Amino acid sequence: MDSLKFSPELQENSPNTINPLNLEEFRRQGHIMIDFIADYYQDIEKYPVLSNVEPGYLRKCLPDSAPHCPEQIETILQDVQKHIIPGITHWQSPNHFAYLPAGISTAGFLGEMLISGFNIxxxxxxxxxxxxxxxxxxxxxxxxxxxxxxxxxxxxxxxxxxxxxxxxxxxxxxxxxxxxxxxxxxxxxxxxxxxxxxxxxxxxxxxxxxxxxxxxxxxxxxxxxxxxxxxxxxxxxxxxxxxxxxxxxxxxxxxxxxxxxxxxxxxxxxxxxxxxxxxxxxxxxxxxxxxxxxxxxxxxxxxxxxxxxxxxxxxxxxxxxxxxxxxxxxxxxxxxxxxxxxxxxxxxxxxxxxxxxxxxxxxxxxxxxxxFRAIKLWLVLRSYGVANLRNFQRSHVTMAKSFEALVRGDKRFEVVVPRNFAMVCFRMVPSAFGAGVELDSANKLNQKLMELVNASGKVYMTHSMIGEIFVIRCAIGVTLTEEKHAIRAWKVVQETANTILQM
Amino acid sequence: MDSLKFSPELQENSPNTINPLNLEEFRRQGHIMIDFIADYYQDIEKYPVLSNVEPGYLRKCLPDSAPHCPEQIETILQDVQKHIIPGITHWQSPNHFAYLPAGISTAGFLGEMLISGFNIxxxxxxxxxxxxxxxxxxxxxxxxxxxxxxxxxxxxxxxxxxxxxxxxxxxxxxxxxxxxxxxxxxxxxxxxxxxxxxxxxxxxxxxxxxxxxxxxxxxxxxxxxxxxxxxxxxxxxxxxxxxxxxxxxxxxxxxxxxxxxxxxxxxxxxxxxxxxxxxxxxxxxxxxxxxxxxxxxxxxxxxxxxxxxxxxxxxxxxxxxxxxxxxxxxxxxxxxxxxxxxxxxxxxxxxxxxxxxxxxxxxxxxxxxxxFRAIKLWLVLRSYGVANLRNFQRSHVTMAKSFEALVRGDKRFEVVVPRNFAMVCFRMVPSAFGAGVELDSANKLNQKLMELVNASGKVYMTHSMIGEIFVIRCAIGVTLTEEKHAIRAWKVVQETANTILQM
Incomplete structure (x- = not known):
């Protein structure tokens, strides 16, 4: 069949031709990646939860076009570490309390590997x-x-x-x-x-x-x-x-x-x-x-x-x-x-x-x-079992209760709506900012409080409006979050409140 | 904060409570899974490309409800091997020529690992x-x-x-x-x-x-x-x-x-x-x-x-x-x-x-x-480079040309529409089935041919209608497919045609 191979003038020179699914490389690179991701989780608290890069930062770091020749996975992972991770908002950080938590698990990750591996x-x-x-x-x-x-x-x-x-x-x-x-x-x-x-x-x-x-x-x-x-x-x-x-x-x-x-x-x-x-x-x-x-x-x-x-x-x-x-x-x-x-x-x-x-x-x-998403959900249900899954959720609710009690224990703050699950909506009460502070100013100051908390990199929370009231949401549910993180999050809020009141 | 923990009567007993993102387990299970998937690719040609299970087969193999207690990944993977893999149509088999090929790569797989690992x-x-x-x-x-x-x-x-x-x-x-x-x-x-x-x-x-x-x-x-x-x-x-x-x-x-x-x-x-x-x-x-x-x-x-x-x-x-x-x-x-x-x-x-x-x-x-799909595409472009990516695609086109030449070399067959890329649409000509065979019968016999080819488990192809003509499609593009697979696919078609003509 040699005569049917594509004309030699079409074959492009590349210093190292690579089979895209060489099994030895698949194993080698796969094991490297498992450790890379495990290391990422291990180090995750070192990074600011909310990324502090400026718009357009990444174009300055990367080439203008795709490479002509292959690059090594080691080189690429160095770039992930150097250029991508600083630009990520760390949704899996135990200090991520923003939006709605995207809780993951080892079984969920393994399920994704099977989905992508079978690729049916x-x-x-x-x-x-x-x-x-x-x-x-x-x-x-x-x-x-x-x-x-x-x-x-x-x-x-x-x-x-x-x-x-x-x-x-x-x-x-x-x-x-x-x-x-x-x-x-x-x-x-x-x-x-x-x-x-x-x-x-x-x-x-x-x-x-x-x-x-x-x-x-x-x-x-x-x-x-x-x-x-x-x-x-x-x-x-x-x-x-x-x-x-x-x-x-x-x-x-x-x-x-x-x-x-x-x-x-x-x-x-x-x-x-x-x-x-x-x-x-x-x-x-x-x-x-x-x-x-x-x-x-x-x-x-x-x-x-x-x-x-x-x-x-x-x-x-x-x-x-x-x-x-x-x-x-x-x-x-x-x-x-x-x-x-x-x-x-x-x-x-x-x-x-x-x-x-x-x-x-x-x-x-x-x-x-x-x-093939079903295999992922199947792995999660089997790997943890119903009893454990319930207990994990309960632990989040318990942490939210802790956080709620801490808010209620500080007279400068209030819990604005009743907590149903594992999210606490709170704010500093207008009077905490001084006599005669109106709703509008209180909203702005609470927003300022949230922005300073987030700028610290220690915690990330987002907000919502309840009618005319600006509230900060502490949404608990990331898998790595433990009681100590919820408590520390509250301390960051309190310390930032002190700073604001001294401004 | 102990008093805030959830009431002990809510805590459900489970023989082994598991942290869903324990890092040692993440590493251990992740490495197991890499090898499981690499082994799957290594063995992929042993499985019939098109699954031959009957509707409802899986309910008979699995329990009626999710387990109350955790199960080991080793147990679950045994079930994947025993119950899931026999029910999979192997899209990554080098002998999969059906539908549109879903070509993957190590870099694409690693990209999915990063997507799922960061889970942002x-x-x-x-x-x-x-x-x-x-x-x-x-x-x-x-x-x-x-x-x-x-x-x-x-x-x-x-x-x-x-x-x-x-x-x-x-x-x-x-x-x-x-x-x-x-x-x-x-x-x-x-x-x-x-x-x-x-x-x-x-x-x-x-x-x-x-x-x-x-x-x-x-x-x-x-x-x-x-x-x-x-x-x-x-x-x-x-x-x-x-x-x-x-x-x-x-x-x-x-x-x-x-x-x-x-x-x-x-x-x-x-x-x-x-x-x-x-x-x-x-x-x-x-x-x-x-x-x-x-x-x-x-x-x-x-x-x-x-x-x-x-x-x-x-x-x-x-x-x-x-x-x-x-x-x-x-x-x-x-x-x-x-x-x-x-x-x-x-x-x-x-x-x-x-x-x-x-x-x-x-x-x-x-x-x-x-x-975060972009990181996957970025890994693919960088890991192989433009020159290699082109060469891989060209190799598929070359295989399609080989297959096309083989079809043209057998007078019982015809290529029904011109080949533009890496798909060959072919059929047995009506006269091959005997004098006076009309379009309708020829269509049914070509469908029969395709079904027998697929039932062999050696190859999987699907069909299309071109106007009133039933054609079999040989769509090349799976990453593991090599010239020898395309040639063997043609031999399976020829041998099955011989069988049909002798029926």
């Missing part, structure tokens, strides 16, 4: 039966751990799918709800459909609504108040729906949240569903962060009413020790989803799909290609 | 500056390697983003085009918008169109014929547009493809753009598989006309040795995208974003969360 593309059953079947099994397992009604499990004619993110999960369910409704009332009425949620709901809902082609003016962000601890009020929902119906609009979709991003508020599922179901509204529950904790019996009550909703999602990559990404979505009626999302191109046709005896997950998601 | 969530610049900046840099690097016009690079006021899949990339661009158009003509006209593509275009376009709320009847799948080698004909496009305008509809979006999934057809960008641009149509180019090969000067001509399009995407996880997932999307006018996809919740507000000096990639994609 399990869009349909036949493209890798084990990937599809393990996903169905593991979604049933997790559903049972959460004591979901059997109608959400494959065994009860519902079913679950692993997607990348809540945004994807919500978009898919909105599209399913939209098409189900439009098939009854006519496609031309798309401009009449209305989506409801509280003003604490994650921004991904509004984005998904827009992507799905629903009129942006028909997104109802219903105001919440302190009187309901910033949960969506069924009364307020009822009024919004009535007004829309009067105006000739068509209620479509409600997203309720268990543990909102800003302040961990919990919407009351049962009463909201009672109203929604009167109007044929699809109810989705977004429990991205807090949902995982509902595997603990003492938190399960937050899911009361779940038996009335259409779909439910949580991110195992937030508080179930699973490395990014792993969003678990369950539906009572998966066929509503697959009706909207099924494609059947000839090049994917196969007898297993035609037999209708198998699940083809491509029809449960936006994309065709999909990673 | 770089939705905005501040959430991890290095993740954002490396992505912009590496997208400029790859853009230069493809000789994209500078208008697609950040240096030329365009820019690139890494998404998970082509489906996501196309959905984002359709939404951007839709909102740009509707802002001019009014949102109520969403039902009038029309999307165009050839009938060879990937199914993800039709799906994205539906998800974006465009009327399903307004998706034009324009018939292709042999006369244009199944490329979209500019004449046919022109006619379709004219008819829609006459009918009061509004042309919105054209997706042209470089290397269609079914048969690797190439749409003529220049002539198509000439027509599309007359009507203000957004042109996207999907070069999912074949686009990567355009880093070779001898293939670059397939991108001629790219300077006239609005957006362009390819999957580095197909033919650029990057483990799943890594879809690269470039745009001339990223602000059209960010206008549609920007969200600004208070809990993400920060000074860097307000300064407008940074890219916040959350506004370039559907989801908020995102993995």
């Amino acid at each position: 593309v399990g869009f349909s059953w036949v493209a890798s039966p084990a990937a599809t079947e393990l996903e169905s099994i593991v979604m049933d397992w997790l559903g049972q751990m959460l004591k979901l009604p059997s109608s959400f499990l494959f065994s009860g004619n519902g079913g679950g799918v692993i997607q990348a993110t809540t945004c994807e999960a919500i978009l898919c369910t909105i599209v399913a709800a939209r098409d189900q409704m439009l098939s009854k009332i006519g496609r031309e009425k798309i401009g009449k459909l209305v989506v409801y949620a509280s003003d604490q709901t994650h921004s991904s809902l509004e984005k998904a609504t827009k992507i799905a082609g629903i009129h942006p003016e028909n997104f109802r962000s219903i105001k919440t108040t302190e009187s309901t601890s910033f949960a969506l009020s069924p009364e307020a929902l009822k009024m919004a729906i009535s007004k829309d119906i009067e105006d000739g609009l068509i209620p479509l979709f409600l997203c309720a949240t268990i543990g909102t991003t800003g302040i961990n508020a919990v919407d009351p599922l049962g009463p909201l569903c009672n109203i929604a179901k009167e109007h044929g509204i699809w109810v989705h529950v977004d429990a991205a962060q807090a949902g995982s904790a509902c595997i603990c019996p003492e938190f399960r009550h937050f899911l009361n009413g779940i038996e009335c909703v259409d779909s439910f999602s949580l991110n195992a990559h937030k508080w179930l020790f699973t490395n990014l990404d792993c969003c678990c979505l369950w539906l009572i009626n998966p066929s509503a989803l697959t009706k909207s999302l099924t494609t059947s191109p000839e090049y994917l046709s196969n007898k297993a799909s035609e037999s209708k005896k198998v699940v083809d997950y491509k029809d449960w998601q936006i994309s065709l290609s999909r990673r | 969530v770089g939705f905005s610049w501040v959430a991890s500056p290095a993740a954002t900046e490396l992505e912009s840099i590496v997208m400029d690097w790859l853009g230069q390697m493809l000789k994209l016009p500078s208008s697609f690079l950040f240096s030329g006021n365009g820019g690139g983003v890494i998404q998970a899949t082509t489906c996501e990339a196309i959905l984002c661009t359709i939404v951007a085009a839709r909102d740009q158009m509707l802002s001019k003509i009014g949102r109520e006209k969403i039902g009038k918008l029309v999307v165009y593509a050839s009938d060879q275009t990937h199914s993800s376009l039709e799906k994205a169109t539906k998800i974006a709320g465009i009327h399903p009847e307004n998706f034009r799948s324009i018939k292709t014929t042999e006369s244009t080698s199944f490329a979209l004909s500019p004449e046919a496009l022109k006619m379709a547009i004219s008819k829609d305008i006459e009918d009061g509809l509004i042309p919105l979006f054209l997706c042209a493809t470089i290397g269609t999934t079914g048969i690797n057809a190439v749409d003529p960008l220049g002539p198509l753009c000439n027509i599309a641009k007359e009507h203000g149509i957004w042109v996207h180019v999907d070069a999912a598989q074949a686009g990567s090969a355009c880093i070779c000067p001898e293939f670059r001509h397939f991108l001629n006309g790219i300077e006239c399009v609005d957006s362009f995407s390819l999957n580095a996880h197909k033919w650029l040795f990057t483990n799943l997932d890594c879809c690269c999307l470039w745009l001339i006018n990223p602000s059209a995208l960010t206008k549609s996809l920007t969200t600004s919740p208070e809990y993400l507000s920060n000074k860097a974003s307000e300064s407008k000096k940074v890219v916040d990639y959350k506004d370039w994609q559907i989801s908020l969360s995102r993995r």
Whole structure:
């Protein structure tokens, strides 16, 4: 076959031609990388949690174009150490209390290695039966751990799918709800459909609504108040729906949240569903962060009413020790989803799909290609077991309680909303800054306090607004965080407060 | 702080409590896993490429619920070997010629380890500056390697983003085009918008169109014929547009493809753009598989006309040795995208974003969360260098040429469409099955041939329809595939043909 080799003039000279999957090199480099990452975790507290680089720093460090010739992994890792790590915000630092913690584990990491090692593309059953079947099994397992009604499990004619993110999960369910409704009332009425949620709901809902082609003016962000601890009020929902119906609009979709991003508020599922179901509204529950904790019996009550909703999602990559990404979505009626999302191109046709005896997950998601995420979640559940997973979550809640008690013990501070899970929303009270300090100034000073805390590099926290009040959020849930880190975080806040008061 | 620990009655007994990120265990288990995966590659040819399990096989092997107590990694890996690997279709087998090859590399695998190890969530610049900046840099690097016009690079006021899949990339661009158009003509006209593509275009376009709320009847799948080698004909496009305008509809979006999934057809960008641009149509180019090969000067001509399009995407996880997932999307006018996809919740507000000096990639994609995919692509480009990457691709094309020559050398067979890259579409000619055999029977016999080839476990190929003709596709591009595998694949086809002819 030599004559068929590509013409020698095309073959480019390279000083050392490398087989991209040489197995000896794979082993050697793989072992180097394991140690590199373990060393990173070992040293992680040495780095400022929030990176302090300036915009554009990296272009100054790297060449303008890709190299023509191969470079050694040792050289590349030196660059990672020298140029990348200083520019990373260390989400796995035990002192990271910002946003929503992205808790990982050894098992989650090993699961990602298997995903990437097998590198299968399990869009349909036949493209890798084990990937599809393990996903169905593991979604049933997790559903049972959460004591979901059997109608959400494959065994009860519902079913679950692993997607990348809540945004994807919500978009898919909105599209399913939209098409189900439009098939009854006519496609031309798309401009009449209305989506409801509280003003604490994650921004991904509004984005998904827009992507799905629903009129942006028909997104109802219903105001919440302190009187309901910033949960969506069924009364307020009822009024919004009535007004829309009067105006000739068509209620479509409600997203309720268990543990909102800003302040961990919990919407009351049962009463909201009672109203929604009167109007044929699809109810989705977004429990991205807090949902995982509902595997603990003492938190399960937050899911009361779940038996009335259409779909439910949580991110195992937030508080179930699973490395990014792993969003678990369950539906009572998966066929509503697959009706909207099924494609059947000839090049994917196969007898297993035609037999209708198998699940083809491509029809449960936006994309065709999909990673074998189920094996990661399976490794996490097996490696730690339900009892341990609960205990890890409880330890985070305990740390949050510690932090909360410390805040309450300092009269200059207050806890602004009740703590439901492992996040504490606090601020310095206006009077601490001096007599007659108004809300606006207090907000600015609290922001200043947070910025100084973060600039120290010792701790990273982010903020939220509760009505007009600026609050600092201490969100606990990183795997490496221990009680001592939570306590030290509080000391950093206190010391920074002292500095501010002396300014 | 002892009094704040969670009540002892909540602490669940587990025989061996495990810290989910114990560093000694991380190292030990990580090294075990590297060897497990290397062993898998070493043994990969022992497994049937296409799994031969029956639907439902896995539920019979696994327990009904997650374990209460931890299990050892050694036990879990035994189960992977015993229960999962037999149910996997081996996409990394050198004998996998099905669908589109998902070529990986050691560097791609190491990149995934870093992504998962750092586990940062770089939705905005501040959430991890290095993740954002490396992505912009590496997208400029790859853009230069493809000789994209500078208008697609950040240096030329365009820019690139890494998404998970082509489906996501196309959905984002359709939404951007839709909102740009509707802002001019009014949102109520969403039902009038029309999307165009050839009938060879990937199914993800039709799906994205539906998800974006465009009327399903307004998706034009324009018939292709042999006369244009199944490329979209500019004449046919022109006619379709004219008819829609006459009918009061509004042309919105054209997706042209470089290397269609079914048969690797190439749409003529220049002539198509000439027509599309007359009507203000957004042109996207999907070069999912074949686009990567355009880093070779001898293939670059397939991108001629790219300077006239609005957006362009390819999957580095197909033919650029990057483990799943890594879809690269470039745009001339990223602000059209960010206008549609920007969200600004208070809990993400920060000074860097307000300064407008940074890219916040959350506004370039559907989801908020995102993995640090740029570091994977960076490792691939550096570890192999441009010269080697080209040579690897050329070696696949050479193997395809070998396979093609072998098909042409057997008079019972024909190559049905011209080969553009590394995929050969072939079939047994009807007369080989006997005098008077018609197309329908020939199709069924070719399907039978393919099924028997796949059932052998030695090779896995899939099919496509070219007009009314069933063709078998031999798609070359798996990293472990060598010339000998391509030749042996052909021998398996020939031997199976002999068997069929003797039946």
